[in-house]
Amino acid sequence: MITWPFFADQFFNEKFIVNVIKTGIRVGVEEPVFFGHEENAGVKVKSDEIKRVIEKLMDGEEEGNERRKRAKELGEMAKRAVEEEGSSYLNMSLFIENVMAEHTNSGGLDQEK
Numbered sequence: 001m002i003t004w005p006f007f008a009d010q011f012f013n014e015k016f017i018v019n020v021i022k023t024g025i026r027v028g029v030e031e032p033v034f035f036g037h038e039e040n041a042g043v044k045v046k047s048d049e050i051k052r053v054i055e056k057l058m059d060g061e062e063e064g065n066e067r068r069k070r071a072k073e074l075g076e077m078a079k080r081a082v083e084e085e086g087s088s089y090l091n092m093s094l095f096i097e098n099v100m101a102e103h104t105n106s107g108g109l110d111q112e113k
Contacts, residue, residue: 001025001071002053004045007032023071027053 001024003014011032017024028049057064081088 002027002057005029005032007035021070021074023067023074025053025057025067 001017003010003017003024004027005011005014006029014024014026018026027045029045057067080086083089
């Protein structure tokens with residue numbers, strides 16, 4: 001994954017992807033764009049930098065292979081999480097049960113609290 005943060009939490013997401021789970025490469029954006037001022041931003045990344053990052057991402061070297069291996073492992077973990085009995089499946093089931101219980105205990109949508 002090539003990261004190209006623009007504003008808000010995207011810079012934190014970039015750090016997570018590049019430095020923590022190590023599945024991405026920075027394209028080199030350093031400064032955020034302020035919401036509502038996108039037209040004043042100008043070019044933040046040059047085409048030669050984009051080319052360099054794409055080549056690095058697609059290379060068959062050890063670093064690229066490790067990045068792809070981690071991405072595949074994370075994908076498998078995500079699949080297991082949403083399968084029946086997976087952590088995300090169970091958490092969503094508990095959330096739905098909680099909402100239904102609250103709805104039942106409050107007498108439904110028509111009743112004021």
